[in-house]
Amino acid sequence: MDPACLLTHPMTHPDTTHTLAARYEQLRQQTRALAEPLSAEDCQIQSMPDCSPVKWHLAHTTWFFETFILSRFQPDRAPFHPDYRMLFNSYYNAIGARHPRPQRGMLSRPPLDDIWRYRDATDDAMRALFDRMAGVDAAFDQLVELGLNHEQQHQELILTDIKHALSLNPLRPAYAPLAQGSSSTVTPPGWIQYEGGRVRIGHEQTGFSFDNESPAHDMLLRPFHLADRLVTQGEYLAFILDGGYQRADLWLSLGWDRVCAEQWQAPLYWEEQGNDWQIYTLRGMQALDPQAPVAHVSYYEADAYARWARARLPREAEWEHAARQMRTGSGLTTANLLENGQLHPVAAVSRPAPVTDPAQMFGDTWEWTCSAYDAYPGYAPPAGAVGEYNGKFMCNQYVLRGGSCVTPASHIRATYRNFFPPEARWQFSGIRLARDA
Template identity: 55%
Template sequence: MEMERAERKRRSQQLAQRYRVIRKETEALAASLEVEDQVVQTMPDVSPTKWHRAHTTWYFETFVLGTADPDYRPVHPQYRYLFNSYYNAVGEQFPRPRRGHLSRPTVAEVGRYRDWVDRQILERLDRCAFSPEQLDVLELGLHHEQQHQELILTDIKHVFHCNPLSPAYSETTLPPPGGERVPLRWKTFEGGLYEIGYAGEGFHFDNEAPRHKVYLAPFSIASRLVTAGEYLEFIEAGGYRRPEFWLADGWERVCREGWEAPLYWSREGKVWWLFTLHGLRPLDPYEPVCHLSYYEAEAYATFAGARLPREAEWEVAAADLPIRGNFLEDRLLHPTASSSAKEGELLQCFGDA
């Protein structure tokens, strides 16, 4: 019993520290935005920043506080409807395509909502009031919030791109375009029986388990990501006008929506520009191409005489690599050009695109 109490105290303290850091990071991402920026929804798949901040808070209120304390009363009874995303078991959800219609609660009210729930969570963590199962749900919520941090950046990029003023989210300066073309090499893996899936004692999502065996035929994977310059060769070869490169569904989409280049690319005369979280900048041919749909990636691979890696192949290739790369903490918020790879080395496997 004493060991269980000690373990629960240790874990509560650890999660309290992580809770503070992750919740503070979300607020830091929103701090660069004006109130008006946080309420815009530019398409059904984009959610306003205000909604992300409220939804992640609703998760902790509903699934942690609400289960730990039978007498807990929600801050507002309608938040269960407004800020539920897809949790059908707890009730109906406000329609996703209309989240931008919600002028209330205000951005300031959402901030106070976050502060209130944070105080309740941290006070209970401080006195070890959560059961091990509730701590599991809280830990899941922290990873869930980090997913929404990525969505905040993804969505505000689309919001700003739709604005003719092309505002910049970040005031930091990206390295100027330029460099040299890094040779693309191939690393070959033998065919055989491999194990994939999570192995370890730490956190993992349920769809990463159980660990299981898969049989793979021999395959090769590129040493780095495809660059914008390489993708530009596809465009200049008429890639968006040649159906032989495209899956049938993809070609129908190209024709229906008039695709001519990836999202966030634009051309003025002979010069290509790219919209980034730092604003508009000339396209850097040496940085990784990003914001491709599956159809575009598949078409480029066909054009290049290759194919996209399958999930199991990618997991086997990346299994023993150190987890380092261009992450949020670096604050570049944009993929960067690859360094040269040594023979048999795989680069840019984490963080860039």
């Protein structure tokens, strides 16, 4: 069965005991559905240190609920297994020892069946807590909401990580059956002008957000233009054919070093076969689609393409301001997100002029910005171990916005700040151009 058929839009406002518990059940089942097409062998492999095995993702998301919620609100409960506290800790130094991240694929024991039992036992314990805590204890509700959003992050990572692992198999196996392709023909790229000025950036504390989205603050923006859609595969191919990977003048110094050291010639998952290009996708090998957005490019590649196109990447405040100013709604209702089931970026739908809002602001690909990942003015990480969630990574990373084709729909919003190091390419990362007005 295609796992995308098992996904539905989760409820977004857990205002009662029923909805909080229902969202928990739904999201935990969604994670199970994402792993369903995979064998135990698939779930075991780790293709590089930045990726984790699916089995580890299944265990770690369960570890989060056991460690931060069950151990606090049910302190007399014995842990499912005393070694799991160390094995499935990701980066929480306050919790204690951790198994090294590059060696997660070596954990053939415990077997996958034990991890499913771990999830089931944890879910049973959480159900008992919902009956007496949800809607009664604000701290419980807040930690559950954090855990649910954490699980959604790992749903996305399950797909990005298994895609990288399967791509290294010479058989190029598909994660899911081939989906119906997009038949759209995109229009030439256009520009939407924004006047800038004093704008509000950051989350206003209505509904859930991660700590790095706050505090909300004012910023002064100069007038700017934003491209009305994402850069396509065909447009990026023109950059390649024009010698983009051979021209040092287009690249940041560290980017050029990476191009030379790793012999980059195209985005990740692109393969040249004779006079044609093929791209590995979660649905197997497919021919390059000139109309679809380019994906799996690093910050260095995005920046080099922007220079070649005589433009630049947007600043994250520009991107958020544009997303908040959309006149035809948030753009989420038509976005290519996980629930659409494409599992791959698709071409933007052609729109009649005049175009007033940018397309593909949400879904398809995460969009690199030229903004370094840093704290907003007045930011302070939360106390305790959960304070390690975001703040300590505010170094040597760039911000991406907007979500991708494997981001759950209820997980994304205009203020969401994703971040990766500039050389990262296995994420569904793409390009939207900007320029000064």
